[in-house]
Amino acid sequence: MADHADTLAVEFRNIDKAFYGVKANDNVNFDLRRGEVHALLGENGAGKSTLCSILAGLYRPDAGEFIFEGTPATFKTPKDALAAGVGMVYQHFRLVSNLTVAENLALGHPKLSVHISQEQLEEEARQLGEEYGLPVDPKARIWQLSVGEQQRVEILKLLYRDAKVLILDEPTAVLTPQESQQLFKTMRQLAAEGRSVIFVSHKLYEVKQVSDRVTVLRDGKTVGGAETKDAEPRDLARMMVGRELDLPTRDPNPDIGEPMLIAEDLRVAGDRGLEAVKGVSFEVRRGEVLGICGVSGNGQRELAYGLTGLRIPSSGKVILDDEDITKKTVEQRIDRGIAYVPQSRLGMGLAPGLTTEENLALKAYRKPPFSNGPMLAPGVFKENGTKLIEQYDIRGVRPGLPIRLLSGGNLQKALLAREVELNPKALIARSPTRGLDVGATEAVRNLVLDERAKGTAVLLISEDLDELLALSDRVLVLYEGEVVGRMPAEEATPERLGLLMAGHRDEGAA
């Protein structure tokens, strides 16, 4: 016991933290050794982020003991935590996008002299990147970098301040499989140097691969902890969810029918006027899920815009059920049977300030029975709302209150309910389970598969390979606006897709 203080970097004892009376952390115990990668596993709302935020100085615990390197400590601000050597890479990066990589590393660094030499900063950034296998151009501005590169900058930022404890909040969510492997190498290197890494994740196989120990949280409580080598993925999953659970995956569907949604040499402009979709062709058949995979920003958004009419394609054709809808407006396309689940649920998908009932009628209200001429029919809104809330198990709805108060999973269920109720011919969904916990993911996946079973053509645009592989009948890979690979789901492996997503062309692709 004498060397206790030498081996433990962080010790949390009986931590409580409540927000407006809701306990986010309830008697949580957690310890972090020096030189280990410690996985923190749990669903959304399990209290992982709260715990990490306490450690990173963003929140202060209501009760409990926090011992840092052997002595009781409190971090009042992230600055305190950083000064003590604890830093966090948030899911939403905290980088100033108009500044360079080197400037972002230097920003707020306490040891910096008054005069700043760009050259010296850049040189330091370059060396640090090389040392840790995190190569990135120090002169580049953040907005010019890919998401993976930005994450490297975040990690470098912590290393530049010589952080002893690094908290990585779901770092692999934005990476290709290859990038994830590279990150894992870096994490092992950091641990070998005696630094401690907290790896927040809900992907069991990653936890199994990279971590030394694992702690599982559920409903704000610590429900288990183990040496990773002794932990069975199935047991971890049960601890995490609290019940046996199998995420739905598609079964091979014999009822794949006629082509329903066809894109022919489609070209769509990006925000800056340059072409973002460069001649993409595919067909989605009735009762089929076509998965579009690719690293974010490779034309997925513009492709969805082109298909739904949010942006009229500059050339090429969109055909729905044998009708050319290339030049049709959004409303005309909705009438003809295009349903769309956008990536941003609030804002683009749902009107945050309107009630759930109103949102559920948002695509049907122009026609009877929802309206009669200029007059709305509140009774029908209510009836429709009640029916869908019940049928799709949308929880947490309070009459008259804005829909933005619902949780992510329930928002997504409401959005899908509205789209699916129109009996669309084609459903275009972008990352429908992004940010959802396992339970909500299960519900949303089931909704998508139900649509497929009904004979709808489903186009699933996602960056989450697990989701794509579980639901798609065929997969198509987008890279810089072009199709670089297409294959039946049976032939798609994360490794092969990862290579294509990084721009390596398949033989005979496109």
Place this chain on the structure above:
Amino acid sequence: MNDSTLILTLVAAIGLGTGLVFATVGEIITERAGNLNLGVQGMMLVGAVAGFWATFNTESLLLGVIVAMIAGAAFSVIHAFASVSLRVSQIVSGLALTIFGTGLSSFLGEAGEDPLVGNPSKATFEPILEGGLADIPVIGPLIFGHDLMVYVSWLTVAAASYYLFHTRMGLSLRAVGEDPASAESAGVNVARVRYAHIMAGGALAGAGGAYFSLALVPTWQNEPIGASGWIAIALVILASWRPWRALFAAYLFGAATRIGFTMQTLGEPWSNIPSSLLAMLPFVLAIIAMLVLASGKRARFLGAPAALGLPYFREQR
């Protein structure tokens, strides 16, 4: 040669632009920290009256300028408190500052047994060199023929440019203006940075105001600065948030202000142009600058800070 119309106009443009240089550079510093302070007009007026009063009582120009800067900075704290601490809309709070400052400066000029209004200043800024270097053709009057404040304004521009782009504090300041949440998580105190640079902007606006009451119009009258505070806000955009460009933008406006007088000296047919029409020229220029440069995306491209005008709330659950 040094008496030619062109040289005289240019020299006058520098003089007329100098008050604007201070105010514009100040507003650039404030806006780079993400705070839009529409109170420049008010801060300049408060600086103008405070500076005039101090010089009137002490006969010291140095004290006049120092008091003007202190007054401008102190006055800007109202806006800082409202917009940073209370998170009131920056537009509303800045406009309030202008309205308040305008009234306050008029009131102070007329208050008391022996009001300032109508009195000439006890000291004024004059060119520091007579003859010698100032007699060199062309560059003599343009470079060496000015009063001390013109040279101080050049130093201010150089210092502001160095501060913004080559110092640790400048980096923090720009980061706060672009993305306060990221800056804070890197250990920068967002509120402190904004307060400090709103006050710096206020101090420079105060100095700019004092230049009007101690050099350009050295007899106290209500609103001696015209609408220079508003022009300064337009100049920030014309200068695309860069101090060196502000210097030249301010001189361009100085020239536009002078053009009516120049036309008169040129005789027929130029002097037939109504001078009131020419007096509008600076404002027409300001409007054109706003239309051409300030439209959303273009302003961003030019260097408008991304978080300009947005109150900062630390993320809360």
